[in-house]
Amino acid sequence: MTIASFNVNGIKARLPRLIEWLDETRPDVACLQEIKTQDEGFPAADLAAIGYQAIWHGQKGFNGVAILARGETPVEVQRGLAGEPEDEQARYLEACVFGIRVAGIYLPNGNPQPGPKFDYKLRWMERLAARMATIYADEVPAVVIGDYNVIPDDHDIWDPRAMADDALMQPQSRAAYRRLLGAGWTDALGLHNPRGGVWTYWDYQAGAWQRDHGFRIDHALLSPELADRLQAAGVDKTFRGREKASDHAPVWVRVAR
8 A cells, every 4th residue: 555645836736747646656545735725626526537535624825735545535533733723724634544544744834943933833843743642542553644844864955054044954843853753653764765865855946956956854654553564665756857846756655455
């Protein structure tokens, strides 16, 4: 079974690329981020036409997450995170699919830092950790996958000096991410690439894609029950080079059924 994640950077603008990726790779489950559309604008019919049922949590012009499954409708468990009732940003969606608990996330960027956006990022990570602790305690096969907007280590970026002041690399961001690993979750891509050098994002500017100046911010964290079934993990890098591509490449994990 393949579970994948793709920050599409606008589902309406990237729909041909999304359908192309789904057709060519056929993941069983696909979590999307930055769909950037209200709920009524989500292209459910287009996805159903190629065999994918979906649930989604939209927001006009910003954010937005979705979970797709091939031949099965995801059963929603939760949308949004507890802890800040006034928070209306569409960044978290959790469902049961094929006997696995799947949470798709779009973690806040946090720039500029320091400032309110960075403070929100850190609070959001605390709220995520609390939800992940609940999932962990349920002792179910689970994956929390998506755009974490955290570069975990220096070997996860082409040049650490390039973004030393960025929110994605701050000690507080990295420490919050490491606490998730310390709580028992497995970073699938990190496990299969211990020396780093694997990127999931390349900026549109400064020829980043052409020069391979990327970094890893899209992650899949697995509970022990699912980590025991992990067979492979990777990045569909070539899709970043297609016409009118997202600035992210899809990431995926393969687990035994």
